[in-house]
Amino acid sequence: MAARADSTGLDWWTEPADEIDGHELVKDAALFALVGVPFIITRATYHAGIQRKGVTHQDDYVSLELRVAPAGHIASRMAAGRLSADAAAKIVPGEQLVINDGSTGIYRQVTQYLALKGLITLPPGAEEGEKGETVWDLPRSLWDAGAEDATKGIPIALRCSRGLRVSEYDNPTGGDAKARTWYLA
Secondary structure (H helix, E strand, O other), rough: OOOOOOOOOOHHHHOOOOOOOOOOOOHHHHHHHHHHOOOOEEEEEEEOOOOOOOOOOOOOOEEEEEEOHHHHHHHHHHHOOOHHHHHOOOOOOOEEEEEEOOOOOOHHHHHHHHHHHOEEEEOOOOOOOOOOOOOOOOOHHHOEHHHHHHHOOEEEEEEOOOEEEEEEEEEEOOOOEEEEEEEOO
8 A cells, every 4th residue: 555645745644543652762861851851651561680799689670661741731841931942852742762770769669659559569678778678679579469460561650740850979889970860750
């Protein structure tokens, strides 16, 4: 079947059509483009992460599929002074993205959210502390329930009206580079 096009070549694109959900991975410095940008998380999927020294279990990380807010919502946040034009210029309204995180920021927030929603069950444990010291840091292998669903991906609808925020601090392992922890805002 041949695609139709008008003189601009765009008619075929604006006609109703099914769309394949595809999420572009956002990492490293590109995460800054989501600071202050509203989005909704639609799925959380847990994966095997790194093995830290002195720890008997392997950590997990979570992949979050998200969709950036529509253009009208982005424009209203800009008009209200809650989103800069520079920030808005770095994103595409409605774009589908995925972010990965295994930190004391986003990973903890999402694990806590899923537990509070009753979508996973965690064993009793500390709720505050350094990396690996809280129940929110546990990998799926140590959860009481929900690990299988989390491995497949749990559909959610978690709106992050202020996008991401970042905390920068001196790198605890030394060096000149700053360490960062990302949070949902």
